[in-house]
Amino acid sequence: MDFLVNLLAIWARLYPSLVSGFAVTISVALAAIPLALLGALLLTPLRMWGGSIIHAVTGAYIEFMRNTPLLLQIYLIYFGLPLLGLYPSEFMCGVIGIAMQHAAFLAEIYRGGIESISQRQWDAARAMGMTWATALRNVILPQAGLRILGPIGNQLIILVKDTSLVSAIGVVDLTMVGKVSIERLAVTLEIFLAIALIYLALTGALGAVLRIIERRVLERIG
Amino acid sequence: MMPNVLINNLPYLLKGALVTLELSVVVLIAGNLLGLVIGIVATSVGRIGQSLITAYIFVLRGIPILVIMLLGYYAFPALGYRVPAYVAVGVAQIIYVSAFVAEIVRSAILSVPSGQIAAARSLGMRRFSILKEIVLPQATRIAIPPLLNNSLTAIKQTSYVSVVGVWELTYAAREVVERTLASFQIFLGVMAIYFIICYPLSLLARRWERRAAVVQ
Amino acid sequence: MPMIEIRDLRKSYAELEVLKGISFDVEKGEVVVVLGPSGSGKSTMLRCINLLEEFQGGGIRIDGEAIGYTTTEGGKRRRRKEAENAKLREQVGMVFQSFNLFPHRTVLQNVMMGPLKVKGIARREAEALARDLLKKVGLLDKADQYPARLSGGQQQRVGIARALAMQPKVMLFDEVTSALDPELVGEVLRVMRQLAQEGMTMIIVTHEIHFARDVGDRIIFMDHGAIVEEGPPANILANPKSDRFKQFLRRYQGDYLDT
Ligand SMILES: Nc1ncnc2c1ncn2[C@@H]1O[C@H](COP(=O)(O)OP(=O)(O)O)[C@@H](O)[C@H]1O
Ligand SMILES: [Mg+2]
Numbered sequence: 001m002d003f004l005v006n007l008l009a010i011w012a013r014l015y016p017s018l019v020s021g022f023a024v025t026i027s028v029a030l031a032a033i034p035l036a037l038l039g040a041l042l043l044t045p046l047r048m049w050g051g052s053i054i055h056a057v058t059g060a061y062i063e064f065m066r067n068t069p070l071l072l073q074i075y076l077i078y079f080g081l082p083l084l085g086l087y088p089s090e091f092m093c094g095v096i097g098i099a100m101q102h103a104a105f106l107a108e109i110y111r112g113g114i115e116s117i118s119q120r121q122w123d124a125a126r127a128m129g130m131t132w133a134t135a136l137r138n139v140i141l142p143q144a145g146l147r148i149l150g151p152i153g154n155q156l157i158i159l160v161k162d163t164s165l166v167s168a169i170g171v172v173d174l175t176m177v178g179k180v181s182i183e184r185l186a187v188t189l190e191i192f193l194a195i196a197l198i199y200l201a202l203t204g205a206l207g208a209v210l211r212i213i214e215r216r217v218l219e220r221i222g
Numbered sequence: 223m224m225p226n227v228l229i230n231n232l233p234y235l236l237k238g239a240l241v242t243l244e245l246s247v248v249v250l251i252a253g254n255l256l257g258l259v260i261g262i263v264a265t266s267v268g269r270i271g272q273s274l275i276t277a278y279i280f281v282l283r284g285i286p287i288l289v290i291m292l293l294g295y296y297a298f299p300a301l302g303y304r305v306p307a308y309v310a311v312g313v314a315q316i317i318y319v320s321a322f323v324a325e326i327v328r329s330a331i332l333s334v335p336s337g338q339i340a341a342a343r344s345l346g347m348r349r350f351s352i353l354k355e356i357v358l359p360q361a362t363r364i365a366i367p368p369l370l371n372n373s374l375t376a377i378k379q380t381s382y383v384s385v386v387g388v389w390e391l392t393y394a395a396r397e398v399v400e401r402t403l404a405s406f407q408i409f410l411g412v413m414a415i416y417f418i419i420c421y422p423l424s425l426l427a428r429r430w431e432r433r434a435a436v437v438q
Numbered sequence: 439m440p441m442i443e444i445r446d447l448r449k450s451y452a453e454l455e456v457l458k459g460i461s462f463d464v465e466k467g468e469v470v471v472v473l474g475p476s477g478s479g480k481s482t483m484l485r486c487i488n489l490l491e492e493f494q495g496g497g498i499r500i501d502g503e504a505i506g507y508t509t510t511e512g513g514k515r516r517r518r519k520e521a522e523n524a525k526l527r528e529q530v531g532m533v534f535q536s537f538n539l540f541p542h543r544t545v546l547q548n549v550m551m552g553p554l555k556v557k558g559i560a561r562r563e564a565e566a567l568a569r570d571l572l573k574k575v576g577l578l579d580k581a582d583q584y585p586a587r588l589s590g591g592q593q594q595r596v597g598i599a600r601a602l603a604m605q606p607k608v609m610l611f612d613e614v615t616s617a618l619d620p621e622l623v624g625e626v627l628r629v630m631r632q633l634a635q636e637g638m639t640m641i642i643v644t645h646e647i648h649f650a651r652d653v654g655d656r657i658i659f660m661d662h663g664a665i666v667e668e669g670p671p672a673n674i675l676a677n678p679k680s681d682r683f684k685q686f687l688r689r690y691q692g693d694y695l696d697t
Contacts, residue, residue, distance in 0.1 A: 067374070067420035068413040069381040072392060076413070079405035124538035127488050128552040128604055129528030131520060138555050142542045164286035168385050175288055188296035196285045196293060203284040220584055 010190045014181055021177030022198060028091065028163040028173060032098040033156060039103030044110040058107075065104035071165055073097045078169045094166030102159045109151045113144035146217060153210035157203050164199070174198060227404040228411040235408075238394030239415050245312065245390060246377045246419075252316040253376060254369070257323020264328045266353075275324065282321035287379050290318050295386050311383045319376045326372060330365035331357055367434055370427035374420055381416070391415065439502055441466040441639045442487070442608055448495030449482055456482050458663040459496065464608075467637040471650040471671070474660035475686055480643040483660075484610045487641070488530045489523050500529055501607055528556060531601030535613040537593040539585040545572065545596050546581040552604045564603075571599040575629050591622030595629055602633075609633065611642040647690050651675055659683045 011018075047058040065073070074097035081088060088096070117140050125135035167176035178195045182188055264275040282290065294314025298305045334357050342352045384393035395412040399405045440463035449457040456479045464470050474480050485491040487498055489506045498505040505526050507515050518526075540548050549568035553559040559567070572578045575595040585593055594614055601609060611630065615623040627649050634640060634653050644650060650657055651671040658668040661682050667674055678684045 063421065063424070064413070064417060067378075067424050068416045069378040069392065071381050071385070072395070072409055072413050072416065075392075075396070075399075076405070076409040079399055080409065083403075083405060120534065120536055120538045121540065123485075123490050124534065124540070126524075127490060127527060127530070127532040127534075128600070129524050129526075129556045130552075131524045134555055138551060139540055143540070146542055161284075161286040164288040165382070167288070175286065175292070178289075178292065189293065189300040192289060192293045192296060196289050199286055199289060200281060200284040204280070207284075 007190050007193075010185060010187055011194050013185060014191060014194060017177045017181055018174070018194060018198065021172060021174040021195075024091075024172060025160075025163050025174040025202075028095055028098070028166055028171070029160050031095045032102065032159060032163070035095065035099035036102035036106055036159060037152075039099055040106030040110055043103060043107035044114070047107060048111055048114065062104040062107055065101045066108070070097065070101050070162055071168060073101055074165055074169060090166070090169045090171045093169060094163070094171050098159060098162055098165070102155060102162070105155055105158075106152065109148050109155060110144070112151075113148035114140060116147060117143050149210075149214045149217060153207070153214065156210070157206055160203055160206060161199065227398075227402050228407045231398045231402070231408065232411075234398065235391065235394050235412060235415065238389070238391035239419075241389065242377075242380055242391040242416075243419070245308075245315075245380045245383065248312060249315045249319055249376055249380060250373050253319025254323050254373070256316060256320035258327055260320060260324035261327025261331065262353075264324065265331045266349075275328075279321045279325045279328075282318055283325065287315070287318050288382055288385065290314050291382060291386060307386060308383065308388045311386055311388055315376070315380065315383070319372070322372050322375075323369065326365050326368045327361070330361040333364055334360045363434060367427050367431040370423060370430060374423050374427065377420055377423070378416065440464060441468070441501055442641070443499040444483075444487070444496070445498075446496035447483065447486060447493060447498065449479075449486055449491060449493040456663050457486070457493070460660075460663075460665060461496075462658060462665065462668065464639055464641060466639055468655045469634045469638075469640045469642065469653055470656050470658060471654035472641060472643045472658045472660060473645070473647070473650065473686065474643075478660045479663040480660055481612050484532070484612050484641065484643060487608075487610060488527055488532050490532075492517075500526065503529075524556075528552075528604050529607045531604055531606035531609045533594070533597045533601050533609070533611045533614045535616050537585075537590070537597050537617070539593055539596055539600070541585055544582050544584055545577065545588070548585065548596055549600045549603045552600065556604065568599070568603055571602050572596075574602075574632075575599045576625070589622060590618045591625045594618065594626045598626075598629055598633075607639060609638055609640045611640065611644070613643055613645065615644065615646060645690060647675070647687070659686065661686075 043058055043062065046054050047062065050058065074094055077088075077097050077100075078090065078093040081093070121139055121143065122135060125139040126132075130138070163173060164175040166173050167179065170176070172180065174195055178191045181191050185191065260275055260278070264272060267275075291311045291314045294310045294317075295307060298310045338356055338360070339352060342356045347355070380390065381392040384390060384396065387393075391412060395408050399408050402408065442464040444463070445461050447457050447460040448455070460479075460483060462470070472480050472483070482491060486493045487500075487505065493506070497507065497509070503526060504518075506523060507517055509515055539545075540551065543551065546565070546568055549571055550561075550564045553564040553567055554561065569578060569581065572581055575598055577592060577595055577599070580588060580592060580596075585596065588596065597614070614630075615626050618626065623646070627646065630640075630642065631649075631653050642650070642654070654671050656668060657671050657674050659666050659674070659678075659680075659682075666680050667678065667683050674683075675687065678687055
């Protein structure tokens with residue numbers, strides 16, 4: 001009982017910082033998500049239908065991004081760009097790093113979706129006199145889009161969790177709020193319990209929303 | 223900014239890579255074993271046990287690994303245990319990985335058609351031998367690609383222990399960059415080391431994915 | 439001038455020669471039924487007519503227009519531009535064994551898609567046309583359903599309506615009833631029979647021999663990538679000349695005697 005009262009008292013004192021940290025976390029996510037989705041949209045056609053050099057370059061980019069830690073990608077941007085005379089904010093560095101890695105993962109998801117549509121759908125579309133581009137736009141992409149809703153949702157949830165890495169370069173997001181509050185409040189576990197719960201609520205809510213959307217869309221076409 | 227900064231510091235970085243490898247091996251073995259047990263148990267216990275495991279999986283998977291590590295890092299001293307930092311974050315990583323493994327194993331087992339189990343039972347097979355002869359072999363084929371991908375993620379996220387001060391490859395890289403300011407060379411070089419560790423696993427995962435697609 | 443003119447059509451997959459010089463004509467309004475064992479090259483031939491496959495030799499003309507390739511005066515074979523070929527494909531409707539409806543679109547949208555996206559017809563007209571065709575195949579009441587909700591026979595009738603919506607000069611049918619439960623075959627054949635009566639030029643690949651005899655003006659029997667026999671149904675079915683055709687008919691005799 002004492003413990004609980006104590007915990008709530010600490011959380012009450014932590015509340016204002018939690019709110020501002022949460023706002024930063026959400027901002028990082030909201031900035032990175034469209035960038036990642038668009039970046040993947042750019043990568044996918046280059047990877048799938050670009051000439052052999054473009055294919056190789058985008059392939060190398062995607063594999064490099066998928067097989068190296070996000071933390072290092074963020075460090076590379078944050079500590080590397082100043083050498084080129086560029087000084088983006090910590091926030092920007094974090095957003096760019098996250099978007100660059102997740103664009104690579106999303107591009108693989110997009111490609112998988114497009115390749116999963118059977119050749120017969122292409123045949124049916126082209127037999128009607130559709131050009132390749134018309135068939136892609138009207139027949140293949142809409143179906144692929146429906147099919148990858150779930151995987152995209154999962155990837156975005158991972159992205160939201162990955163925003164916590166921006167704390168490593170000093171962005172005062174939810175995770176960083178925890179670290180800086182330790183000295184002020186002279187407690188540790190209580191702080192990170194609160195932070196863990198907030199992340200859990202955030203990813204849980206996002207997951208629930210994405211599942212509802214997916215079910216709504218998919219139940220139509222069975 | 224000559225590439226010799228990387229070459230000069232390579233021995234030091236490779237020492238870090240060795241620690242990263244050790245950490246990865248421990249986390250992968252322990253995390254996968256723990257997750258395997260939890261996943262199998264989840265499919266063979268009662269309602270309450272299932273709910274507990276579901277909660278375990280849901281909670282851990284919904285929280286960033288960094289936060290789980292910080293919780294682990296502060297939990298030991300708060301509970302009155304003094305352990306080295308690498309033990310605390312190592313345990314946190316193992317538990318985190320186990321939740322993902324448990325979910326993969328559980329859903330792979332549940333995806334084996336119930337008709338198969340009914341058929342085996344009608345042959346008079348016992349519960350344990352049904353699991354061993356019928357369910358697990360089929361579930362294994364389904365689970366291997368996601369397990370490999372999960373292991374890939376686990377290796378990459380061992381780098382996050384550097385954030386709480388555990389010395390390994392990424393920590394070593396930061397030290398060298400602070401000393402030399404050669405951020406491009408060092409970080410790209412270190413990323414290349416991670417790539418060399420991770421890429422074969424990535425290829426393996428893709429091979430198994432393709433094989434699974436053919437079986438279906 | 440024949441509606442379809444096929445001359446010495448040759449097609450290989452790497453080493454494997456699948457079509458070994460096929461030649462025949464189909465007159466306007468004629469219904470040609472193609473019979474042949476599985477693997478004899480029937481699908482490949484239809485797919486060449488619609489340019490879903492490249493072919494290496496010979497030529498195909500639809501209503502006088504060369505499909506896929508043109509031959510220059512020097513005798514050199516050149517592939518036509520993609521846009522030209524797409525234009526030519528519009529004149530050839532095709533119905534597939536596996537229906538291949540677009541699952542993300544309703545029945546009505548499936549039928550409207552060609553007029554709308556290929557021909558660029560106004561939406562109102564396209565919808566009127568699509569509803570007419572759905573009525574013709576007896577599925578107007580399913581217009582707003584998604585294909586997954588339909589039976590195989592219904593899906594295949596939508597497939598026919600979708601092909602007709604392009605107002606093609608020629609219709610190709612590739613074993614369109616082979617994937618159907620037996621009790622659903624009749625409803626699809628009925629639609630095809632009606633089309634034949636209306637004077638549509640058709641090439642029908644099928645194993646339904648009694649249907650071939652009833653509806654076909656001519657039967658072609660293919661084996662191993664070549665035409666073995668051809669002629670009017672009554673003659674050719676009653677007096678098969680080659681052993682291969684006799685064997686083939688014996689195998690499908692069950693169907694044949696059914697009528
Ligand atoms: N994409 C392909 N690649 C290689 N061989 C093929 C391909 N499609 C068909 N074939 C071969 O071509 C031959 C004719 O096939 P097909 O035209 O489908 O015959 P049918 O429709 O009469 O059953 C078969 O031997 C088949 O194996
Ligand atoms: Mg065929």
